[in-house]
Amino acid sequence: MAGDAVAGSALPGNAAVDCAGLTVVRGGATVVDDVTLRIGRGDWVSVVGPNGAGKTTLLHALAGLLTPAGGTAAGASVTGVLSVSGADPRRTRRREMARKVALMPQRPVVPEGITVAELVSLGRTPHVPRFGVESAADKEAVARVLRRLDLEELASRQAARLSGGELQRVVLGRALAQQPEVLLLDEPTSALDIGHQQQVLDLVESLRAGEGITVVAAMHDLTLAAHYGRRMVMMADARVIADGGPEDVLDPGRIGRVYGARVEVLRRGGTVVVLPAGLAASGSESGTAGPGAGR
Numbered sequence: 001m002a003g004d005a006v007a008g009s010a011l012p013g014n015a016a017v018d019c020a021g022l023t024v025v026r027g028g029a030t031v032v033d034d035v036t037l038r039i040g041r042g043d044w045v046s047v048v049g050p051n052g053a054g055k056t057t058l059l060h061a062l063a064g065l066l067t068p069a070g071g072t073a074a075g076a077s078v079t080g081v082l083s084v085s086g087a088d089p090r091r092t093r094r095r096e097m098a099r100k101v102a103l104m105p106q107r108p109v110v111p112e113g114i115t116v117a118e119l120v121s122l123g124r125t126p127h128v129p130r131f132g133v134e135s136a137a138d139k140e141a142v143a144r145v146l147r148r149l150d151l152e153e154l155a156s157r158q159a160a161r162l163s164g165g166e167l168q169r170v171v172l173g174r175a176l177a178q179q180p181e182v183l184l185l186d187e188p189t190s191a192l193d194i195g196h197q198q199q200v201l202d203l204v205e206s207l208r209a210g211e212g213i214t215v216v217a218a219m220h221d222l223t224l225a226a227h228y229g230r231r232m233v234m235m236a237d238a239r240v241i242a243d244g245g246p247e248d249v250l251d252p253g254r255i256g257r258v259y260g261a262r263v264e265v266l267r268r269g270g271t272v273v274v275l276p277a278g279l280a281a282s283g284s285e286s287g288t289a290g291p292g293a294g295r
């Protein structure tokens with residue numbers, strides 16, 4: 001499978017993410033296998049791959065959640081070279097790591113009784129001195145996030161009572177309030193309508209372009225993943241099997257084989273669109289493949 005990899009983007013001198021031979025074993029199974037990945041500061045890398053490929057586990061390893069201090073380590077072993085924003089999450093205190101790296105989880109845990117504004121404010125925790133109180137700057141950071149994500153009207157609502165899509169935006173808000181250098185997004189738009197998908201991803205893109213944050217986003221929607229990520233990493237069976245530009249990674253034969261899906265891949269003016277086979281209009285420049293198609 002490793003031979004399926006295509007060329008990645010230019011190697012950064014000053015990588016935001018740098019891992020080599022990264023391997024995660026959980027419950028006796030290798031769920032991330034020998035992953036080597038260097039991501040430059042200010043890049044957006046979309047991580048794609050079928051269910052169970054290892055995307056979430058990779059993001060959790062980058063976030064430092066698979067260490068005893070991370071709290072979800074149960075039986076996880078993380079080996080290999082790992083550096084995120086210049087620190088090894090396995091050897092860095094959680095609070096320090098959280099000032100550099102924020103994860104928007106796929107399955108957020110929402111404390112009962114907490115309001116939207118309070119949940120977003122939790123993103124400031126790594127920046128507030130121990131036993132200290134939030135500064136005016138912390139409060140302004142939270143207010144800005146609520147504004148940018150259209151959450152002001154929800155600010156006093158109980159977070160646990162929100163719709164799935166509303167909660168997803170609030171959880172992104174908490175990650176943005178952290179003001180991280182590296183933002184890890186795990187299926188950030190899975191519960192969002194098409195308008196909020198664009199709003200949320202455009203906001204993240206504007207933070208990437210304007211403030212130089214690095215974005216690593218696990219996404220199932222291959223078209224959105226290709227639109228926002230100038231670079232795509234495809235995982236399957238715990239390994240990286242393709243790494244490069246969307247045009248290269250989204251090969252219809254590879255998608256057919258890896259996902260067991262019948263798709264058409266359209267290329268229009270620099271945009272790559274992946275559709276279930278049969279939906280593309282005739283006459284478009286496209287490639288088609290089904291399960292079992294060649295690479």
Ligand SMILES: Nc1ncnc2c1ncn2[C@@H]1O[C@H](COP(=O)(O)OP(=O)(O)OP(=O)(O)O)[C@@H](O)[C@H]1O
Pocket residue numbers: 026027029031049050051052053054055056057058074
């Ligand atoms: N705590 C655990 N113990 C044992 N195996 C685990 C544990 N957590 C995850 N796994 C397994 O690791 C593999 C990778 O899971 P992971 O959640 O990283 O995949 P994914 O690519 O994010 O999938 P999805 O697209 O469905 O979210 C799966 O086979 C999963 O069952």
